[in-house]
Amino acid sequence: MIMSSAETAVKVFRTLENEDFRVLQVIEAAMSKHEFVPKELITKFAKFSPEEVDFRLNRLHKLHLINQLRGPYVGYTLNYAGYDCLAINAFVKANVLEAFGKPLGVGKEADVYDALNPKGEKIAVKFHRLGRISFRQTMRKRAYTTEHANWLFQSRLAAEKEFQALQLVFSNKVAVPEPISQNRHVIVMGMIEGAELTKWKEIPEPEKILKRILRNIRKAYLQAGIIHADLSEYNIILKPNMQILIIDWPQYVTSKHPNAQQLLTRDVKNVLQYFKRKYMLKITLREALEYVTGTSKIVAL
Secondary structure: OOOOHHHHHHHHHHHOOHHHHHHHHHHHHHOOOOOOEEHHHHHHHHOOOHHHHHHHHHHHHHOOOEEEEEOOOEEEEEOHHHHHHHHHHHHHHOOOOOEEEEEEEEOOOEEEEEEEOOOOOEEEEEEEOOOOOOHHHHHHHOOOOOOOOOHHHHHHHHHHHHHHHHHHHHOOOOOOOOEEEEEOOEEEEEOOOOEEHHHOOOOOOHHHHHHHHHHHHHHHHHHHOEEOOOOOOOOEEEOOOOOEEEOOOOOOEEOOOOOHHHHHHHHHHHHHHHHHHHHOOOOOHHHHHHHHOOOOOOOOO
16 A cells, blocks of 8 residues: 555654754755755765765655656655655654554545654644646646645645635634644644534534534635635534634635635535535525624524
8 A cells, every 4th residue: 555645744744854854954944946856966965975965865765755866967856745844843843743543534625634743642734735636737726836836835835825715714713723833745633523514424402502603704705805716515624622723725715805705705605505505504605704704693594
């Protein structure tokens, strides 16, 4: 069975030495100008002997943390597992992360892991993974990507944007995981327990859950001034205590965005359609939108 990039990184991280991280960092820095970084350049900036650089590059290649090009010249580039290791190392040094547990979910654009901080408290670690879907689709869906940016850079932008969104909504008491730290393409946040709405066969009192979701959409819009812009039953977590968490915010827009109303309408419509389809709950889109935009104070079910 082929391991995911994150599984590879988690498995080999503790075996890496300072010299390995130095070489990974040099490759990362030079990738802004080179698709594959020439070996001579790595030797120059790592400030190691050519023999030491050869040893480190061979080792990192065998551990599946870098890709090698053998053509007109020998060059190297980071892959996701190597990038993962650099982010994990930054979190460990900052006393944010201590140990990994099991994968919580592997999606098209992210891997999420259970983990522990140095105090032994449970946290979640999200590795953004743009590039699993087609490049054109990513460009269309995400206005903040640039045409020539590579996947690692795009994933870092997605993580930065999502972390920014989480900070905005969490500070306004919207039901989201607590944003703890972000480095490169990875976010560390508060524990996520429970399952996506779509994975629950039945939920007790679905009317209460729907009201809870609409109340949080309203808070995000009126108090934080932002719209999720990709909301559905796949990124609303229902916890064992029947509280909710809204996850996956990298596509958020502000309420001043030219398409804000269209995106808000789509978010609300997706949620209403799910509850109508599964629980026969009937609430008009107009009523729900009046509530989340603050035109009306209550929503009737």
